[in-house]
Amino acid sequence: MEKFCFQKTAWFINIVIVIIVITSSLVIYYWRWKTERRAKGQKARLPSGTLGWPIIGETLDFISCAYSPSPESFMEKRCRLYGKVFKSHLFGGPAIVSTSAEVSRVVLQSDTRSFVPWYPKSLTELMGKSSILLINGNLQRRVHGLVGSFFKSSQLKSQITRDMQSYVETSMNSWRDGQLVFIQKEAKSIIFQILVRGLIGLEPGKEMQFLKSQFHEFIAGLMSLPIKLPGSRLYRSLKAKKKMASLIQKIIQEKRQRNASKRSCNAQDAIDVLMEYSDDELTDDLISDNMIDLMIPAEDSVPVLVTLATKYLSECPLALKQLEEENMQLKKQKEDSGEPLEWTDYMSLSFTQHVITETLRLGNIITGIMRKAVRDVEIKGHLIPKGWCMFVYFRSIHLDNEIYDDPYKFNPWRWKERETSTSTFMPFGGGQRLCPGIDLARLEAAIFLHHLVTTFSWVAESDQIINFPTVIRLCSAQTSKYMDEFHVPTGSNLVDDDFDENKFLMIMPCL
Numbered sequence: 001m002e003k004f005c006f007q008k009t010a011w012f013i014n015i016v017i018v019i020i021v022i023t024s025s026l027v028i029y030y031w032r033w034k035t036e037r038r039a040k041g042q043k044a045r046l047p048s049g050t051l052g053w054p055i056i057g058e059t060l061d062f063i064s065c066a067y068s069p070s071p072e073s074f075m076e077k078r079c080r081l082y083g084k085v086f087k088s089h090l091f092g093g094p095a096i097v098s099t100s101a102e103v104s105r106v107v108l109q110s111d112t113r114s115f116v117p118w119y120p121k122s123l124t125e126l127m128g129k130s131s132i133l134l135i136n137g138n139l140q141r142r143v144h145g146l147v148g149s150f151f152k153s154s155q156l157k158s159q160i161t162r163d164m165q166s167y168v169e170t171s172m173n174s175w176r177d178g179q180l181v182f183i184q185k186e187a188k189s190i191i192f193q194i195l196v197r198g199l200i201g202l203e204p205g206k207e208m209q210f211l212k213s214q215f216h217e218f219i220a221g222l223m224s225l226p227i228k229l230p231g232s233r234l235y236r237s238l239k240a241k242k243k244m245a246s247l248i249q250k251i252i253q254e255k256r257q258r259n260a261s262k263r264s265c266n267a268q269d270a271i272d273v274l275m276e277y278s279d280d281e282l283t284d285d286l287i288s289d290n291m292i293d294l295m296i297p298a299e300d301s302v303p304v305l306v307t308l309a310t311k312y313l314s315e316c317p318l319a320l321k322q323l324e325e326e327n328m329q330l331k332k333q334k335e336d337s338g339e340p341l342e343w344t345d346y347m348s349l350s351f352t353q354h355v356i357t358e359t360l361r362l363g364n365i366i367t368g369i370m371r372k373a374v375r376d377v378e379i380k381g382h383l384i385p386k387g388w389c390m391f392v393y394f395r396s397i398h399l400d401n402e403i404y405d406d407p408y409k410f411n412p413w414r415w416k417e418r419e420t421s422t423s424t425f426m427p428f429g430g431g432q433r434l435c436p437g438i439d440l441a442r443l444e445a446a447i448f449l450h451h452l453v454t455t456f457s458w459v460a461e462s463d464q465i466i467n468f469p470t471v472i473r474l475c476s477a478q479t480s481k482y483m484d485e486f487h488v489p490t491g492s493n494l495v496d497d498d499f500d501e502n503k504f505l506m507i508m509p510c511l
């Protein structure tokens with residue numbers, strides 16, 4: 001009897017599965033047929049390409065290429081077959097992929113009448129609806145403008161320069177002969193504290209430590225399954241975000257009380273700037289959520305930039321030599337005059353800036369951005385149907401041999417003759433959402449490199465670059481302090497979760 005019941009249940013489950021598969025396939029084919037028919041009625045053409053398998057589309061192929069040393073191979077294969085703009089089906093939906101500089105520029109310049117930001121579900125859950133990355137229209141322009149002008153202010157740049165110099169010196173002074181130093185770990189720790197101070201005015205201490213630990217918990221869920229059940233990765237990250245938000249809300253309240261007793265207040269950090277303009281739209285919740293989002297580049301993008309620059313320089317002795325000479329010259333000049341180094345000094349080092357620019361091009365810290373079309377959009381004869389995702393893939397543009405000679409070669413000198421403000425170079429995006437942290441990222445990287453190359457020499461160990469889900473670099477090197485003539489092996493690793501110290505200790509060569 002029991003056996004009979006079991007057979008009946010299994011039979012029933014099989015029928016349900018078959019019905020689900022048939023129905024979903026029919027729905028998908030109907031939807032594809034409708035889109036293609038709609039496209040036939042338009043002047044612009046739906047780009048060629050394939051939507052791959054039902055439901056998963058081409059996502060698996062994309063991810064397997066993304067984990068490989070050349071993530072752009074997914075695009076290259078399709079560009080050869082269909083051209084620089086092609087259709088695909090990625091991360092659960094149909095997509096148009098652009099590896100064309102011209103088309104990408106138009107997408108970045110478009111406003112919310114054509115495209116709105118698109119991110120994976122786990123990311124939108126964690127960011128929240130009020131995140132600067134997700135808000136649109138007037139509110140986005142307002143927050144972007146306020147935060148952007150504060151980031152560009154010489155007051156913040158001077159403060160960041162002072163803090164960064166002192167933290168970098170403290171950190172580098174602790175590097176000892178025979179000790180492995182992980183550049184990315186060091187850079188993360190320094191840059192996080194500096195940026196957090198610039199954002200919310202928090203000084204190093206217990207609260208900073210708490211924020212750091214909660215932030216690690218939060219950021220771990222950015223690329224997780226969108227399941228919000230207790231114990232799941234996303235759930236734990238959301239809990240960490242809540243704890244961070246209440247700490248920031250407390251800081252906001254304290255600032256309010258302090259400011260109430262003053263007539264006017266000079267903005268010391270990004271919270272001050274936003275609080276000054278707070279209203280029904282710019283609420284305390286929105287401010288605290290955005291402060292957390294703004295910590296992401298501090299934890300991720302800038303340390304990756306610094307680590308990659310160290311790696312590329314290690315592989316290009318000529319560039320390293322020229323960088324050392326330029327920075328040594330500045331150091332000596334300042335020592336002779338007895339003046340401190342200002343942010344303008346770092347930004348005026350032309351070869352150092354070329355090194356940073358070339359690292360951004362070759363390293364592709366942000367490989368691309370995604371948007372969703374809110375109506376049928378036509379760009380240069382290509383149709384992007386309403387509801388489709390538009391994936392602008394910077395990496396293919398930055399590694400295109402029609403645009404850059406020998407694109408896989410680290411060649412900072414190419415920027416002597418080239419402009420960075422063109423549609424063929426877009427590591428910071430463009431248009432209304434152009435990264436407001438450009439200057440800060442360049443400044444922080446320049447300060448780190450200045451202190452590194454004027455204090456140490458090093459020999460790099462073998463390393464590995466992991467490009468997905470975020471760019472991860474593993475590299476290690478051996479250094480010698482110029483002045484004291486002792487050497488310090490250094491290494492770098494980008495993500496603590498993947499961090500395997502033993503691996504580095506084992507392969508560490510000693511001069």
Ligand code: HEM
Pocket residue numbers: 117132133140144147195294297298301302305365366369370426427428429430432433434435436437438440441
């Ligand atoms: C190497 C370092 C960095 C890189 C490569 C980078 C890259 C980018 C890119 C490509 C975008 C455009 C996103 C889009 O169009 O959807 C962006 C936006 C943004 N970045 Fe950065 N970024 C870096 C550093 C920073 C820093 C240091 C900050 C500030 C602390 C920052 C704050 C932002 C903000 C707030 C946005 C959103 C702007 C908006 O949507 O209105 N970034 N970044």
